[in-house]
Amino acid sequence: MSDRSLLVLPGDGIGPEVMAEVMRIIDWYGDKRDLAFDVSEDLVGGAAYDAHGTPLTDATMERAQNVDAVLLGAVGGPKYDALDFSVKPERGLLRLRKEMDLFANLRPAQCFDALADFSSLKREVVAGLDIMIVRELTSGVYFGEPRGIFEEGNERVGVNTQRYTESEIARVARAAFELARRRANRVCSMEKANVMESGVLWRDVVQEVHDAEYGDVQLSHMYADAGAMQLTRWPKQFDVIVTDNLFGDLLSDLAAMLTGSLGMLPSASLGAPMANGRPKALYEPVHGSAPDIAGQGKANPCACILSFAMALRYSFDEGEEADRLERAVEQVLAQGVRTADLLNVEGASPATTREMGDAVIKAL
Amino acid sequence: MSDRSLLVLPGDGIGPEVMAEVMRIIDWYGDKRDLAFDVSEDLVGGAAYDAHGTPLTDATMERAQNVDAVLLGAVGGPKYDALDFSVKPERGLLRLRKEMDLFANLRPAQCFDALADFSSLKREVVAGLDIMIVRELTSGVYFGEPRGIFEEGNERVGVNTQRYTESEIARVARAAFELARRRANRVCSMEKANVMESGVLWRDVVQEVHDAEYGDVQLSHMYADAGAMQLTRWPKQFDVIVTDNLFGDLLSDLAAMLTGSLGMLPSASLGAPMANGRPKALYEPVHGSAPDIAGQGKANPCACILSFAMALRYSFDEGEEADRLERAVEQVLAQGVRTADLLNVEGASPATTREMGDAVIKAL
Ligand SMILES: CC(C)[C@H](C(=O)O)[C@@H](O)C(=O)O
Numbered sequence A, B: 001m002s003d004r005s006l007l008v009l010p011g012d013g014i015g016p017e018v019m020a021e022v023m024r025i026i027d028w029y030g031d032k033r034d035l036a037f038d039v040s041e042d043l044v045g046g047a048a049y050d051a052h053g054t055p056l057t058d059a060t061m062e063r064a065q066n067v068d069a070v071l072l073g074a075v076g077g078p079k080y081d082a083l084d085f086s087v088k089p090e091r092g093l094l095r096l097r098k099e100m101d102l103f104a105n106l107r108p109a110q111c112f113d114a115l116a117d118f119s120s121l122k123r124e125v126v127a128g129l130d131i132m133i134v135r136e137l138t139s140g141v142y143f144g145e146p147r148g149i150f151e152e153g154n155e156r157v158g159v160n161t162q163r164y165t166e167s168e169i170a171r172v173a174r175a176a177f178e179l180a181r182r183r184a185n186r187v188c189s190m191e192k193a194n195v196m197e198s199g200v201l202w203r204d205v206v207q208e209v210h211d212a213e214y215g216d217v218q219l220s221h222m223y224a225d226a227g228a229m230q231l232t233r234w235p236k237q238f239d240v241i242v243t244d245n246l247f248g249d250l251l252s253d254l255a256a257m258l259t260g261s262l263g264m265l266p267s268a269s270l271g272a273p274m275a276n277g278r279p280k281a282l283y284e285p286v287h288g289s290a291p292d293i294a295g296q297g298k299a300n301p302c303a304c305i306l307s308f309a310m311a312l313r314y315s316f317d318e319g320e321e322a323d324r325l326e327r328a329v330e331q332v333l334a335q336g337v338r339t340a341d342l343l344n345v346e347g348a349s350p351a352t353t354r355e356m357g358d359a360v361i362k363a364l
């Protein structure tokens, strides 16, 4: 028994394939670096629905609450499109986020030099890009009540509620300011304070937290629509961006796409510290379940591998080992090893998921 | 007296400068093409606040209801940042949209060949781009109740409500399908049906309207975050995009930025037909009030001029004259006439707002 526990939830589509490579890397750390993990595995999303009729059982939820970190592959797929809203694969993921209270979703958008030409943006716009989006993950319109589809007069009405409390805003703002201090020390907060009162409160609270506790960090505010524009025009102007759940969903996906290689991008979702000092945490790649290529051994495991690197850094205080793993991935890219998503030459023969995993382990 | 009435609301920042050039073009149509307009002018936004303490007086609202089309310049500026939410310049614009019931906001994102290199995206990704975003403009989280900042326990809570009725969704869907029939016949609808019930209703109603009335149009659905990605990756995959007020705000600004020349993009906001058969209508450039360059004669009037071209097409059934005006603008660009925003060479001497207006009139 080590004192590092992990719950692995491979999920749907390419989730199991990419997670298999992460498992080998976890084993490598136990064997070679004397960094052992207790790993247990369970179901989430469509896989859980198929087995239990729910995208997350109470038992799995309970296990997630009692480990140091959860590693998740991906959820969803066309097979589950017709399911009722309440049992869709996504609800499993949303329940984990909500019940573990993982309020700070860290989404680095980093452009790997070897891959800059994959971006639809010009090389000079994205080469060297390194921004961190901090998205609020447990509140806002994703969880606000009332919600639902109601009958009113003779027609249906769809309702969701955007709702933010002062403390919800303050805690994610703090997470962003803390990260900025270890980076370029700049935070840009995004909302629609010109249209939404929840945006007015968001802006005010972020400013108050700044003035009271983080006066050394440079803070700016931007409307989210202008933010989408500026991310497209000149993303390198940003260091840390902090925004709400829904804006964060769109803006972090946009930022991810700027880098041109979705198969490379990890994320961390962090909550409050547990008794052992480690934060509640879930790590997952930004890419989805990619049902079109699932089961073919084609998927790029790097995003999932780099998510484990984030776990080393944020859950286990192993920053140097995280750096090592990230460098190994960069080295492999520099060597020209490429899964199919990273190749734009017709007829070139891509590395398989397994071969990519092999190359990373070799580089380690 | 003609039977074509226009209310001109130049607004704030560069609004008055760019609108001055539109006025000269309107005069040209009266003189040279026997197409006369009754033009009246009034205040909106910060300009109205300065004069009357409100961003839109009841009298101006009344006038707007009684003309064929409103032409608006831009609203807002740092001078008004500290104003209370209820009297911010933007509220004037939002009141016009709401009380005129302008539910369909048409935002073409078109890349002018002569300007393709201005985009931060690669030329091949954007050259020839021509998509039409249809954004719902009078409902959703912009207008839903309850809304506000409340005290709860010991803290403030910010609340807004996303709310869509079936008929609100159906009418904007119809507008999108109608437009698609005159274009490439494809509509992509965007929402977050995987997370929001209002998105589930949106998707269902768009599909129902399609199946009942527009089976000839090709319809697809996409989550809005994936939409942001796909717009960035390969925007030419889209023809018409239909989406709600808030997603439309971000996605249309993102699409606009892809073209690389915000100073070129017009918009039309249309409502139901009036007694004379013309739709309630407001036309405005996509760019904002650009306070940093206001009053210097530097602003690009093309977006505002092209907004008037949309008025010719959608309010006055003068499609050929609209084409003529659009061609004139393209010709001027092809000749190399450039306002400062369209020049990336240091030291090159840009055309002024007036010179750009002159060139368009000459090309007409
Ligand atoms: C799968 C879905 C529920 C999720 C979200 O909307 O948050 C995804 O898009 C994400 O960004 O993690």
Ligand SMILES: CC(C)[C@H](C(=O)O)[C@@H](O)C(=O)O
Pocket (backbone or CB within 6 Å): A194, A195, A225, B090, B093, B094, B249
């Ligand atoms: C000025 C503002 C209220 C407006 C909006 O949010 O709708 C603007 O961004 C737009 O897109 O027209």
